[in-house]
Amino acid sequence: MSWGATSRLQRFWDIRAACNFIGGGTGSSLLVWATLGLFAGLPYFPVALIGLLFVAVGLFMVWLETGKPWRALYLFFRPQTSWMTREGIVALPLFALGAVSVFIDADVLLPTTSSSPAVPAVLAAILALAFLYCQLRILNSARSLPAWREPRAMALVGLSGLTEGFGIYLLLGAILGFVAPAMMVTLMVLVIARAVVWRAYIAALGRSGAPESAMSALSAMRNGFLITGHALPVVLIFLAYSWPGMATTFSALAGVTATLGGWLLKIVLVTKAAYIPKTAIPKPPVRGRRSSSAGA
Amino acid sequence: MTRYVMVADLRRCVGCQTCTAACKLANGTPPGAQWRRVLDIEVGEYPNVKRVFFPTGCQHCSKPPCLDVCPSGATQQRDDGIVSIDYDVCIGCASCAVACPYGARYIVDDERFAYGASPTVDEAVNINPDLVGVASKCNFCVDLIDAGIAAGLTPGKDPEATPQCVNSCISGAMTFGDIDDPESNVTKLLRDTEHFRQKEDEGTEPGFYYIWDGGPP
The missing domain is CATH 1.20.120 (Four Helix Bundle (Hemerythrin (Met), subunit A))
Structure with missing residues (x-):
């Protein structure tokens, strides 16, 4: 080949x-x-x-x-x-x-x-x-790259940007002393929304016939992305509510993990999942006989 | 109007890569940039398998995605449909390279040679240093076309005004010409044959046709 x-x-x-x-x-x-x-x-x-x-x-x-x-x-x-x-x-x-x-x-x-x-x-x-x-x-x-041009990639990366920024905002809030319960709820809403959009993105990408190697790259990072960027922040926010004395620390950690998840997504999307599909030949040439076999 | 297009007769192409070599020689492209390629693709399923030799490169689309994304204006489209790059303006951002659905653009970041640190005899003469650090691609040998037209020649008919890949093709698989001219070689060829263009669903309206059946090969 x-x-x-x-x-x-x-x-x-x-x-x-x-x-x-x-x-x-x-x-x-x-x-x-x-x-x-x-x-x-x-x-x-x-x-x-x-x-x-x-x-x-x-x-x-x-x-x-x-x-x-x-x-x-x-x-x-x-x-x-x-x-x-x-x-x-x-x-x-x-x-x-x-x-x-x-x-x-x-x-x-x-x-x-x-x-x-x-x-x-x-x-x-x-x-x-x-x-x-x-x-x-x-x-x-980026029309050559199904993983990027899929419209839901815009929603996912945009929402991830908002989540990453809010994660850093929580971290700075912990450092500067302005963390409020409403901020933790906001982060939880953002990470849950990002997880939902992620699922929609992967489903749409699968339907669009994206290269298997792109799907594999995204699949390989799925657990890391969902655990680091979503499950951990949610658990940490619950811990922050459960231990008010440690709320600042837990919320800062929740912010950091939510942010790291988003950064992981972007690194994988750009460097691992950006596959150009193979060249399509809808009609192979007919040489000597009057029929064309299936294309590639 | 004039609209230059390339036609590749897949029934004739034998995959000899002469067009590839001619292109490299004519344009001085460095290793890593291969404006004209002939893909060797296996199609079908065992036992009904065959090889298809598939010349490809820039499709010179009527609606080129590379044009819109280029931030510097280096990528340009002429009235005759040829999409070209101004290497003095390109910043090498690669937006065009990821936008091209045909993978026809190349960026070589550093000066390199085919065999080690020193240029070969051919490279010393032909290699084009302007192509380092910028996006590059097939331009249908536009300088040749323009010089030929200025000399009263017809691109696609007179070799002095025709892209080198077409001139060098040993099997006559490659044809170039003006598709807006009802009497041109490409118009007649496409009229008599069945053909397709790559990824037509992209809406880019490529200027590169592939004959797969019909008419005498």
């Missing part, structure tokens, strides 16, 4: 691209959660700052992956159709507004006035959601 006669793993995007999806999903949703927390009176600037750092590290990693990194400015040339261009365009005001809101909240900017970071924070959160959406569309436009 020659090249193309069997499905093959794409090698164009590696762990660095996975890091962009990890940093982008975790960071952008962290900004969203930080903004919602701001209106609940929770600390904003340390959380938002870390969110921005996640996004920046993700973009830096994908920059390292490009073949011609010093041509990075060319990235902005096709906003009409390219979701990668749009991602880059959204990132600029996201960092600007995110930085302004962080500086205002940290009293670095306008320290003598009682300015609220609410307006730039809300705008940054909206841009963060747009950034996350751009990443989902980038994934979806």
